[in-house]
Structures are given as structure tokens and as C-alpha cells.
Amino acid sequence: MTMPRIVAHPDRPYVGVLRTITMTTFGEVADRIPELIAWLGRQGLALAGAPFLRYRVIETAADRLEVEAGVPIARPVDGSLAEEAGFFAAALPAGRYATVTHHGHPDRLAGVIGDLLAWADKEGLTWDLAERDGVERWGCRLELYETDPRVEPDPANWDTTLEFRLA
Structure with missing residues (x-):
């Protein structure tokens, strides 16, 4: 894991798909990424x-x-075009993000997330997060998959960047 840092981003257009899932049904959303790219x-x-x-x-x-599941694009796309394909067009919100990169299997991200949350707490940072009755509503909490699995099939060699928006 790299050291956490803070980066500023402008709005970033993307095309995506939203699903309500459980920890065991992640594939219902994650497996849509190749379809979005195609x-x-x-x-x-x-x-x-x-x-x-x-x-x-x-x-x-x-x-x-x-x-x-989302894929960033250089410029916004017509929302009705995306909707016809079962997707939506939107933009990740501009702002300051705490970020860290993890090299290794995505199954080990829980520890990296815990470390990032602890680092931010120690630094006195506040998340773009509303929490009530055990429900967390994040303004923008991202896992970016930097490694193309077609090029590097071994998940132990993948890079994943976390970006959590600050309040």
C-alpha cells in the first residue's frame, strides 16, 4: 500500500449501472464493467x-x-443513448479525495480501507458521508481497477486505487 494522500478532481463524466447487492452477489454489478466498455x-x-x-x-x-459499476469517459455522453442500453450517464463529483493505491488481490482491500479510514481520522479529515442507524451514504467512495485482467490475469498482481471524497 502506498501512503495516503489528498488529490483534487474536477467533475469526471462516466457511464455506469447501479445495483443493490450483497457481499456475495458483487458479480451482479462488477461483471457489468466489460459490457460497459464494449x-x-x-x-x-x-x-x-x-x-x-x-x-x-x-x-x-x-x-x-x-x-x-462505472467507466470514465473524456466528455459527457447523451443520457438517453446510455439509457437505451440499460446504463446511465453521470459525473463523479468534483472535490478533494483521500486516495491510496493497493498492489495485490482485491480480497485484501478491507485492510487497506481500514488503514485509510484510520489515517483520515488521525489527520482530522471528514468524509463526504452521512451515517444514520448503521446505514452509510457516501457522496463518492471509489475503487478504481487500474489493472486490465486480460493483460494481467493474476489478481495478486493487480493495482486498485481507493478514492474517498472529503466533506
Whole structure:
């Protein structure tokens, strides 16, 4: 894991799909990333960064998550065009993000997330997060998948960047 740092981002357009899942049904959203990339290719749109998962709602006790799979693009796309394909067009919000990169299997991200949360707490940082009755609603909490699994099939060699928006 690299040392956490703070970066500033402008709005970043993307195309995505949203699903309500559990910890055991992640594939229902994550497995849509290749479909999103293929659709963008058919539209003549290039990726403008790493595909990601965006965690909107985390309700640990109920094992319920609202998660988007998304692919960043250089310029906004017509929302109705995306909707026809079963996707949506949106933008990740501008702002300051705490970020860290993990090299290794994505199954080990829980520890990296814990370390990032602890670092931010120690630094006195506040997340773009509303929490009530055990339900976390994140303004923008991302896992960016930097490694193309077609090029590097071994998950132990993958790089994943976490970006959590600050309040």
C-alpha cells in the first residue's frame, strides 16, 4: 500500500449501472464493467481512466449495498443513448479525495480501507458521508481497477486505487 494522500478532481463524466447487492452477489454489478466498455467502444468513446465501483450505500448489518459499476469517459455522453442500453450517464463529483493505491488481490482491500479510514481520522479529515442507524451514504467512495485482467490475469498482481471524497 502506498501512503495516503489528498488529490483534487474536477467533475469526471462516466457511464455506469447501479445495483443493490450483497457481499456475495458483487458479480451482479462488477461483471457489468466489460459490457460497459464494449458499449462505449461501439459508440466510439474511449475510456478516460480506470473502471471503478462506486459505493453509494453500505448497510453492513443487513448485508445490503448500493454499488455502481462505472467507466470514465473524456466528455459527457447523451443520457438517453446510455439509457437505451440499460446504463446511465453521470459525473463523479468534483472535490478533494483521500486516495491510496493497493498492489495485490482485491480480497485484501478491507485492510487497506481500514488503514485509510484510520489515517483520515488521525489527520482530522471528514468524509463526504452521512451515517444514520448503521446505514452509510457516501457522496463518492471509489475503487478504481487500474489493472486490465486480460493483460494481467493474476489478481495478486493487480493495482486498485481507493478514492474517498472529503466533506
